[in-house]
Structures are given as C-alpha cells and as structure tokens.
Amino acid sequence: MKPANRIMKRVLRDGTAAIAAMIIAGASLGYAQENVSVRATLLTGGVPVDDPGAAVWSSAPPATFPMSPQVHWQNRIQEVTVKDVIVRALHDGTQVAVLVEYTDPTQDPDDAAALEFMVGDKKAHFAHGQPMLQVEGGPVNIWFWKNKTGKALDMSAKGFGTLKPQEHQDVTAKGVYSNGTWKVVFARKLLTGHADEDVQITAGQFMSISFAVWDGRKDAVGELVEKGSQKAVSSWWYFRADAPPDYSGYMYAAIAAVLGLGFQFVLIRKLKKGQ
Amino acid sequence: MGALGKPIILMVAMYAFLKFVLPNIPGSAPLPSSLIFLYLLLTAGGIFMFETVSGESKDAFWNPIQRFLTGENIGGLQALRYGVFILFPLLVGWQTYGSTAVSDLPPTESRTIHPAPPGEYTGLSNPVPKTPDNIMQGKGFYAAYCSPCHGGNFDGKGPAARGFIPAPANFADPTTIAMLQESYLFWRIKKGGVGLPIEGAPWKSAMPRWEVELPDEWIWKIILGEYDGAHQSPRTWE
Known part of the structure; x- marks a missing residue:
C-alpha cells in the first residue's frame, strides 16, 4: 500500500497546485477590470466624507481614466489642462464617498470638478444626457464641486442647456489642493428619496459614471480658459459599490463536490456488483 | 487498453x-x-x-x-x-x-459599429463634383473641424482623441470609410453620436451633430477631402 499512499499524496499536491493556479488566474482577471470601473470598497464604520487625505482611502483600488476636451457640442475647446483623473471610492452600506484626484499646476478659485451618473433604467448620452435623435434616453445626475464655493451642487440635466440645481441637495464635497494635485471627495447617501432625479446606488450593481474637470486658470486678458461646456470630460465608465461578502458560492460548490463523490461511489458499486 | x-x-x-x-x-x-x-x-x-x-x-x-x-x-x-x-x-x-459566483466583470457591450442608416440616407450621391479645388476645400474644413479628434493624418489620433471610447475612427484603416458609401458618411457627420440608433448603444460616441453647425455642402466637401487624404475610395454598387 505504501506506493499507493505516496501516489495519492502526489495527486493531492498536484491537484492543490492546479487549483491554486486557477484561483490566482481568476484573481488577476478581477484586478485587470479596475481601469474600466470604479469599485467602491465596503467599509465598516463611517466613510471619510470630508477628508480627501484620510488613510483609509488607500484601501480603495485606484482607477485611472483618460480625459478629452468636450467637443460634442459648442462651445468647444481643443485642449485641456487635465489629462487623467484617478478615482477611488468607499462605502459603508449607507454613505458613499468618491475621491477624484488630478494634476493641476495652479490653484484657482474657478477650479472645479464633477461626477455624472445615469438616472433610472434609461440610457443617457454622456454629454449631459443630450437627447438621442432615434431613441428616448434618460436624464443624468451631476455632482458638481467648485473651489471658490467650497461645496457641492446636486444637479440634473437632460441635454445641453437644461442643467439646473435640484430642489433637494443631497451631495457634499470637499477639495484639498497640495503639491500641484487636487483631491476632491464627493459624498452622498447610497439611496435618496428622489429616484426620478438622483442616481440610486445599489451594492453589487454596475452603473455608469463619467467625469468632468475645469482648470480655472485665466488667459492673458483675464478670461477663463475653461468654463461651462469648455472643459475636460471622460466617456462613460462603470461604477460599482461592493456587495457584502457572499459565501453561498462555496456552499453550493461543496454540495456539488459531495454529490460528485456520491455519484462515483454508487457507480463503482454498481459496476462491481454487476460483474 | x-x-x-x-x-x-x-x-x-x-x-x-x-x-x-x-x-x-x-x-x-x-x-x-x-x-x-x-x-x-x-x-x-x-x-x-x-x-x-x-x-x-x-x-x-x-x-x-x-x-x-x-x-x-x-x-x-x-x-x-x-x-x-x-x-x-x-x-x-x-x-x-x-x-x-457573481461576476466581477462589467456587463458586456455589444455595440454595432456601423448600424444601418435611416432610409433617407441610403444611396445618396455626392452632389459636389470631385475637383481638385473641392477636395482642397474639404481638406481645409477637415483640418478645422475634424482633425482635432480624427487626426491630421486621418488616422484617428488627433490631440483631443485620448479620452474617447470608442476611439475616433481611423480613416486610413480599410475597415472604416473604405467599406462605406459616401451617403453613410454624410449621415454620420450630420447626426453625430446622438444620431445613433439603439444598436449603437451605449452611446459613448463624442461625434458632434454637425448639421447644427455646418451646411450640407461643406459636409460633402469634407467627405471628398477625407477619402483623398486617407487614400481610400468610397464603396460603390458595382
């Protein structure tokens, strides 16, 4: 029996190695998607809604998104200061906080940043929910922060020229400038009572998010270079608040493995008896 | 065995x-x-x-x-x-x-890259004659309005292109304008990203709706300039 035991051990060891390899491959696949989506990591205890420098932000995976000048609608510009935004997010089941970080050589009163979300089930064009000609799209919810006001505006739009602040202001924002970098944290409750104008964030579900940044610098004659529709924008990306851990998959796998084992046992018994 | x-x-x-x-x-x-x-x-x-x-x-x-x-x-x-x-x-x-297991991957997007145009944009022929003058004018309009995204070399690599997904079309690529008719380009330029039908979802195209800013004649000239500059010919019905 000795050799059989040794062989069993080998099989077990190789099997374990193969499974470990599959798990590692699966984990790296999960990591690779982070640059198409923002993952709000689940925390216990409060989220740092007004602290862009809080240590806990390091527990949220950063995702980098490229920016372009807004060209879809006039007035457009062809060059913008901010080329990328780095985004992190945290939530605790009640509140969500999104940290937007970008390089800007100067701190100006008119520096501003915004997040945009689709509202409801209807899709919306990323340019302020600009109406689609052949299909009816939905509205967008915009969370806007400006350095000089130091606070957030919770807004709605359905196409250029329709942007307006909402009656219910549910969003807070705080920006901190240091060493040529803006860190702006936006925060809100995951759910508000106004599903027709606010994005409702359900843990575990992918939703659409996009970004906008205005560098508030002025040109030689004192005019703002980036303002209104003249801004840096991103396309739609994904946002998802992590769902609480769910271990039921392991349970189902264990049940299936036991059933597989039972099937083998019965099959071999039948075969042995049949002979 | x-x-x-x-x-x-x-x-x-x-x-x-x-x-x-x-x-x-x-x-x-x-x-x-x-x-x-x-x-x-x-x-x-x-x-x-x-x-x-x-x-x-x-x-x-x-x-x-x-x-x-x-x-x-x-x-x-x-x-x-x-x-x-x-x-x-x-x-x-x-x-x-x-x-x-719940997937960690975002939903898959099955975007139709070249959805069918509305009926009124099929089979139109370019009313602007293909003369060196018109091509040159078209290239001028292209440089002013299109090149920031689609690139001075017609390769989709303009300075404003980097943040846009899908990337602006590369006209030198034989799978873009070379397999389309001029009337198709006329539709896409006129109506832009917001003119896409449901198959074109998720509507991330930043293409402007140029009909609000440019007269039709300019758009037809841009089409002439685009094919010439990218060294491609429009698809025709043989």
Missing part, C-alpha cells in the same frame, strides 16, 4: 487541432472555448456511436473503462484511478462555484 487508447488519442488530437492548428490556417481565427467544447462533444459522440455499433466492439470499448473504474487488474494505473476519483468531485465543485 487498446480499444480505449485510440479514442483517447483521437480526442487529444482533435483538441490540439482545434486549439493550435486551425487558428493558424490563413483566414481563420482562434475558436471560442464553447465552440471547441461543442466540436469535442460531437467527436466524442461519433466515437461512442462507432464503438458501440456491434456487440463485440461495444465490449471492447466498455470493458477497459469498467476495469479502470473498478480497479481490477490495472496494475500501475491504480494511481491514475485515484487521481480521477479525487479530481472529478473537485472539478464538479469548481464548475459549480464558477457558474454561481
């Missing part, structure tokens, strides 16, 4: 052919794993039918399998037998886990 050896060799050879040989045949592409699985299933079905067609061949096929499973007189293969018994339940468990 003779009767079992051939089917195993055949299955392995089939897999190797589908996985490694077929994709390298010119004009072919790597097969999706679901298709490989289907082909292997058909191969296995064929082998099974062939082997069980007569009583003798059936016994010759089944007996080694039975002997292997019951472990009678299989000598050195005993270890392999235990290995199969351990791996089979693990594999079943793994498959179950994979099919019940």
Whole structure:
C-alpha cells in the first residue's frame, strides 16, 4: 500500500497546485477590470466624507481614466489642462464617498470638478444626457464641486442647456489642493428619496459614471480658459459599490463536490456488483 | 487498453487541432472555448456511436473503462484511478462555484459599429463634383473641424482623441470609410453620436451633430477631402 499512499499524496499536491493556479488566474482577471470601473470598497464604520487625505482611502483600488476636451457640442475647446483623473471610492452600506484626484499646476478659485451618473433604467448620452435623435434616453445626475464655493451642487440635466440645481441637495464635497494635485471627495447617501432625479446606488450593481474637470486658470486678458461646456470630460465608465461578502458560492460548490463523490461511489458499486 | 487508447488519442488530437492548428490556417481565427467544447462533444459522440455499433466492439470499448473504474487488474494505473476519483468531485465543485459566483466583470457591450442608416440616407450621391479645388476645400474644413479628434493624418489620433471610447475612427484603416458609401458618411457627420440608433448603444460616441453647425455642402466637401487624404475610395454598387 505504501506506493499507493505516496501516489495519492502526489495527486493531492498536484491537484492543490492546479487549483491554486486557477484561483490566482481568476484573481488577476478581477484586478485587470479596475481601469474600466470604479469599485467602491465596503467599509465598516463611517466613510471619510470630508477628508480627501484620510488613510483609509488607500484601501480603495485606484482607477485611472483618460480625459478629452468636450467637443460634442459648442462651445468647444481643443485642449485641456487635465489629462487623467484617478478615482477611488468607499462605502459603508449607507454613505458613499468618491475621491477624484488630478494634476493641476495652479490653484484657482474657478477650479472645479464633477461626477455624472445615469438616472433610472434609461440610457443617457454622456454629454449631459443630450437627447438621442432615434431613441428616448434618460436624464443624468451631476455632482458638481467648485473651489471658490467650497461645496457641492446636486444637479440634473437632460441635454445641453437644461442643467439646473435640484430642489433637494443631497451631495457634499470637499477639495484639498497640495503639491500641484487636487483631491476632491464627493459624498452622498447610497439611496435618496428622489429616484426620478438622483442616481440610486445599489451594492453589487454596475452603473455608469463619467467625469468632468475645469482648470480655472485665466488667459492673458483675464478670461477663463475653461468654463461651462469648455472643459475636460471622460466617456462613460462603470461604477460599482461592493456587495457584502457572499459565501453561498462555496456552499453550493461543496454540495456539488459531495454529490460528485456520491455519484462515483454508487457507480463503482454498481459496476462491481454487476460483474 | 487498446480499444480505449485510440479514442483517447483521437480526442487529444482533435483538441490540439482545434486549439493550435486551425487558428493558424490563413483566414481563420482562434475558436471560442464553447465552440471547441461543442466540436469535442460531437467527436466524442461519433466515437461512442462507432464503438458501440456491434456487440463485440461495444465490449471492447466498455470493458477497459469498467476495469479502470473498478480497479481490477490495472496494475500501475491504480494511481491514475485515484487521481480521477479525487479530481472529478473537485472539478464538479469548481464548475459549480464558477457558474454561481457573481461576476466581477462589467456587463458586456455589444455595440454595432456601423448600424444601418435611416432610409433617407441610403444611396445618396455626392452632389459636389470631385475637383481638385473641392477636395482642397474639404481638406481645409477637415483640418478645422475634424482633425482635432480624427487626426491630421486621418488616422484617428488627433490631440483631443485620448479620452474617447470608442476611439475616433481611423480613416486610413480599410475597415472604416473604405467599406462605406459616401451617403453613410454624410449621415454620420450630420447626426453625430446622438444620431445613433439603439444598436449603437451605449452611446459613448463624442461625434458632434454637425448639421447644427455646418451646411450640407461643406459636409460633402469634407467627405471628398477625407477619402483623398486617407487614400481610400468610397464603396460603390458595382
């Protein structure tokens, strides 16, 4: 029996190695998607809604998104200061906080940043929910922060020229400038009572998010270079608040493995008896 | 194990052919794993039918399998037998886990890159004559309005392109304007990203709706300039 035991051990060891390899491959696949989506990591205890420098932000995976000048609608510009935004997010089941970080050589009163979300089930064009000609799209919810006001505006739009602040202001924002970098944290409750104008964030579900940044610098004659529709924008990306851990998959796998084992046992018994 | 050896060799050879040989045949592409699985299933079905067609061949096929499973007189293969018994339940468990686990990947987007244009934009011919003057004017308009995204070299790599997904079309690529008619370009330029039908979702195209800013004649000239600059010709009905 000795050799059989040794062989069993080998099989077990190789099997374990193969499974470990599959798990590692699966984990790296999960990591690779982070640059198409923002993952709000689940925390216990409060989220740092007004602290862009809080240590806990390091527990949220950063995702980098490229920016372009807004060209879809006039007035457009062809060059913008901010080329990328780095985004992190945290939530605790009640509140969500999104940290937007970008390089800007100067701190100006008119520096501003915004997040945009689709509202409801209807899709919306990323340019302020600009109406689609052949299909009816939905509205967008915009969370806007400006350095000089130091606070957030919770807004709605359905196409250029329709942007307006909402009656219910549910969003807070705080920006901190240091060493040529803006860190702006936006925060809100995951759910508000106004599903027709606010994005409702359900843990575990992918939703659409996009970004906008205005560098508030002025040109030689004192005019703002980036303002209104003249801004840096991103396309739609994904946002998802992590769902609480769910271990039921392991349970189902264990049940299936036991059933597989039972099937083998019965099959071999039948075969042995049949002979 | 003779009767079992051939089917195993055949299955392995089939897999190797589908996985490694077929994709390298010119004009072919790597097969999706679901298709490989289907082909292997058909191969296995064929082998099974062939082997069980007569009583003798059936016994010759089944007996080694039975002997292997019951472990009678299989000598050195005993270890392999235990290995199969351990791996089979693990594999079943793994498959179950994979099919019940919540995916970490965002929803897949099946965007139709060139959706059908509305009826009024099919088969229009360019009313602007293809003269050197008109081409030159078209290239001027292109430089002013289109090149920031589509690039001065008509390659989709303009300075404003980097943040946009899908990337602005590369006109030098033979799978873009070279396979489209001029009337199709006229529609896309006039209506832009917001003119896309439902198949064009998720509507991330930043293409402006140029009909609000440019007269039709300019758009037709831009089309002339675009084909000339990208060294392509429009698709025509022969």
